[in-house]
Amino acid sequence: MARLIRVEEIARHVGEEVIIQGWVYNRTDKGKLQFLLVRDGSGFVQCVAFRKELPEAIFEQLAHIPQESSVRVTGIVRADKRAPGIPGGYEIGVTGFEVIQAAQGDYPVALKEHGVDFLLDHRHLWIRTPRQWAILRIRATVIRAIRDWLDGHGYVNVDTPILTPAACEGTTTLFETPYFDDEVAYLTQSGQLYNEANIFAFGKVYCFGPTFRAEKSKTRRHLTEFWMVEPEIAFCDLDQLMEIEEQFVSAIVQRVLEERADELRYLGRDTAALERITPPFPRISYDEALEMLAAIRAETDDPRLKQLLAIEWGQDFGSPHETELTKRFDKPLFVYGYPTEAKAFYMEPWPGRPEVCKSVDLLAPEGYGEIIGGSERISDPDLLLERIREENLPEEAFAWYIDLRRYGSVPHSGFGLGIERTVAWICGIEHVRQAIPYPRTIKRLYP
Ligand code: 4AD
Ligand code: MG
Numbered sequence: 001m002a003r004l005i006r007v008e009e010i011a012r013h014v015g016e017e018v019i020i021q022g023w024v025y026n027r028t029d030k031g032k033l034q035f036l037l038v039r040d041g042s043g044f045v046q047c048v049a050f051r052k053e054l055p056e057a058i059f060e061q062l063a064h065i066p067q068e069s070s071v072r073v074t075g076i077v078r079a080d081k082r083a084p085g086i087p088g089g090y091e092i093g094v095t096g097f098e099v100i101q102a103a104q105g106d107y108p109v110a111l112k113e114h115g116v117d118f119l120l121d122h123r124h125l126w127i128r129t130p131r132q133w134a135i136l137r138i139r140a141t142v143i144r145a146i147r148d149w150l151d152g153h154g155y156v157n158v159d160t161p162i163l164t165p166a167a168c169e170g171t172t173t174l175f176e177t178p179y180f181d182d183e184v185a186y187l188t189q190s191g192q193l194y195n196e197a198n199i200f201a202f203g204k205v206y207c208f209g210p211t212f213r214a215e216k217s218k219t220r221r222h223l224t225e226f227w228m229v230e231p232e233i234a235f236c237d238l239d240q241l242m243e244i245e246e247q248f249v250s251a252i253v254q255r256v257l258e259e260r261a262d263e264l265r266y267l268g269r270d271t272a273a274l275e276r277i278t279p280p281f282p283r284i285s286y287d288e289a290l291e292m293l294a295a296i297r298a299e300t301d302d303p304r305l306k307q308l309l310a311i312e313w314g315q316d317f318g319s320p321h322e323t324e325l326t327k328r329f330d331k332p333l334f335v336y337g338y339p340t341e342a343k344a345f346y347m348e349p350w351p352g353r354p355e356v357c358k359s360v361d362l363l364a365p366e367g368y369g370e371i372i373g374g375s376e377r378i379s380d381p382d383l384l385l386e387r388i389r390e391e392n393l394p395e396e397a398f399a400w401y402i403d404l405r406r407y408g409s410v411p412h413s414g415f416g417l418g419i420e421r422t423v424a425w426i427c428g429i430e431h432v433r434q435a436i437p438y439p440r441t442i443k444r445l446y447p
Helices: 007-013 056-063 116-121 130-152 192-202 238-259 261-267 271-275 286-299 303-308 319-326 381-390 395-403 419-427
Strands: 017-030 033-039 044-050 070-079 090-101 176-178 184-187 204-212 225-234 283-285 333-336 353-357 359-364 369-376 412-418
Touching (some): 007 017, 017 044, 033 056, 033 070, 044 056, 056 090, 130 204, 130 225, 130 238, 192 204, 192 395, 225 238, 225 419, 238 261, 238 271, 238 333, 238 359, 238 369, 238 419, 261 271, 283 286, 286 303, 286 319, 319 359, 319 369, 359 412, 359 419, 412 419
Parallel strands (some): 044 090, 283 333
Antiparallel strands (some): 017 070, 033 044, 176 184, 204 225, 225 412, 359 369, 369 412
16 A cells, blocks of 8 residues: 655655655656656656556646646655656655646746745745755754754743834834824834843743834845844843844754755755854954954955945944945844944943844845844843933833833843845855745735
């Protein structure tokens, strides 16, 4: 009796007769020989059918099966290094074939080159293709690695609200929605403020969920809806925070290397660059980063780059600055001590240098740039109130947040890691929109 298996476990079934259920990704017609590339959600496998080995009617059905039809294939597993697929190296000699549904009409995402807008309009079908499938499998592993690491290191997952009364990360990117009784609510930009309440109950916490920013930018790094994991730790300063971040990020990358080698290979990812991701990571201050950028500007003959890299003390980095900085390191790079004016209101001032704050961004190598933003938080209630007023934030909405500093305030720190940027870097892909199943950007709400 043939047993139902999943393609990802095919290596364990060489010589056995098996059944796989899935969809026809591609078919190559060699007359009396037909090659089907069948995907079952866990992988892609080549199925080889000979006219003389199947009943005539079944062979004919197989030889005319449209792309993306759903099928059940029975056959004998053989190891063959040349066989395409993911994992690849195995094929199925077909002994039986059953059609669940013959796909109706021409399949839109036919196997040829398509423009990216066409593909994004057909994202619901595009995710079936091997590249997109590999990226989203890696995303799932990144998320599992995140949860496992945090759960295994004493962090409690405490969920934070999505509908909120005030801004966390600046008022220019808030999504507003009407709420009852003439109130307005904002979609959360970050769970951080609630995380800070939660550490006083649980010590070390994290929230993980979708966050929203009405980003007007159309860069390859910006979505309007993205997923962020945000750990927050009581009794933790900026140096300790950087140690946690480098352990955390290294664990995620190493886990993907272990569990998603086939997908990384399919994507053509240079895994040597990922194997280097182990603690410690280099650390430079914002001031040192500005010096490096000035040196890069002085060296380059490219006038465009010279102009792109122009920056004055006090400004936050843009993508070009981050890209140039990270090209000079082969590990993620910590840049700490940003100007207070460039960052959010809640960051602890640098001792003796109030124009600088105890913030740190982690920039991914190979030009990827910021994947984490984090900081030590202000622990003094009066200073916090002063900063809220300076930023013209609505005081009433933050009353509860200031309370946290009244009852047992402690030094504390936390960070937020953007899932899509992290996945884009690990996969070595150009744009964050391929790192999320259904991207939302300034120009895209469909499908
Ligand atoms: O640096 P950000 O804005 O930091 C915060 O929101 C803090 N409250 C987090 C914290 O300390 N708990 O965002 C954190 C990360 C960025 O480094 C980036 O990876 C990602 O979130 N991110 C975006 N990803 C995609 N599209 C966008 N528009 C993003 N904005 C931020
Ligand atoms: Mg940031």
